[in-house]
Amino acid sequence: MHEYSLVQSLVTRVEALALARKATAVHRLVVSVGELAGLDPELFQTAYDTFRTGTICERAAMELRRVPARWACSGCGRGIPKGEVLTCPDCGLPARLSAGGDEILLETIEMEVP
Numbered sequence: 001m002h003e004y005s006l007v008q009s010l011v012t013r014v015e016a017l018a019l020a021r022k023a024t025a026v027h028r029l030v031v032s033v034g035e036l037a038g039l040d041p042e043l044f045q046t047a048y049d050t051f052r053t054g055t056i057c058e059r060a061a062m063e064l065r066r067v068p069a070r071w072a073c074s075g076c077g078r079g080i081p082k083g084e085v086l087t088c089p090d091c092g093l094p095a096r097l098s099a100g101g102d103e104i105l106l107e108t109i110e111m112e113v114p
């Protein structure tokens with residue numbers, strides 16, 4: 001399942017970061033998820049709760065932040081509001097995704113470093 005493999009790579013990354021900083025525990029994670037990532041937040045949470053057992057994330061709460069997609073003109077960079085025609089009113093160029101697209105970012109890790 002999509003969510004499970006994402007959670008797996010997330011936890012692997014957290015473990016690597018924790019190891020690099022010699023952390024003994026991870027308290028909290030903040031993960032931002034782009035609106036277009038095609039991720040089911042509930043399923044992601046469930047997958048995380050299942051997967052974190054026995055890992056350094058075992059007692060770490062995860063907060064998911066949904067990031068809305070933003071579009072901008074591919075020519076002048078003018079922001080195009082969601083729901084409008086995805087073409088720049090100034091130069092007529094097609095808009096491209098500028099932020100909050102399909103990325104899944106590990107934003108914050110709170111860990112215990114002795």
Ligand SMILES: [Zn+2]
Nearest residue numbers: 073076088091
């Ligand atoms: Zn433009």
